[in-house]
Amino acid sequence: MNKMSLPEIISSTLLFGLGVFSLWRGLFFAIQQETVLSDSEFYKALHQFMPIWIWGILMAISSLFLIYSSWLMPKRNSLFHWVLFLGGLTCSFMYLMMTSAGLFNAINWIAPMQFATLSAICGVIAFFGGAEIYARRK
Structure with missing residues (x-):
């Protein structure tokens, strides 16, 4: 087993x-659909899209994918970089869409700013995974 440094x-x-x-x-959205939709206009706006x-x-x-990549970090193999890339990319897209929906439908301005930061x-994270995948192909 590789010994990880403090930054790792x-x-x-x-x-x-x-x-x-x-x-x-994600689990809250999937399991408590009715509760989510009655919470705010923001969630209704997301629901209109999908x-x-x-x-x-x-x-x-x-x-x-993100959780799994954290477990693969000591190995830093090709699977780690692909999982990092896919998890980061899909998560970034999801939070970007939430940012868009939250701009005009959130209760206050803090929610869209948090979603933009998370995106x-x-x-x-996706960039780091993708950059390493690209570098290894050369």
């Missing part, structure tokens, strides 16, 4: 935490 341990922990954080949202339970399933899947973080 912190990175893995934060990646795992981001995945779990997003997983709870059923809220599909949002939940897609968010849960992307979150599981950017996931996008950077």
Whole structure:
């Protein structure tokens, strides 16, 4: 087993935490559809684009990719980079769509800003995974 340095341990922990954080949202959307839709106009706007339970399933899947990548971090193999890329890309897209829906339908301005931040973080994660995949192909 590879011994991880403190920065790697912190990175893995934060990646795992981001995945779990997003997983709870996905599970809430998928399991509590009626509750979600009665909470706010923001969720209704998301539901108009695509059923809220599909949002939940897609968010849960992307979150599981992020969680799995945190476990693969010590190996840093091709699977790690692909899972990092796919999880980051799908999670980034999901949060970007939530940002768009939240701009005019959120209760206040903090929700869209949080979603935009999460979208950017996931996008950077996808970039790192994708950049390594690209570098290994040469």
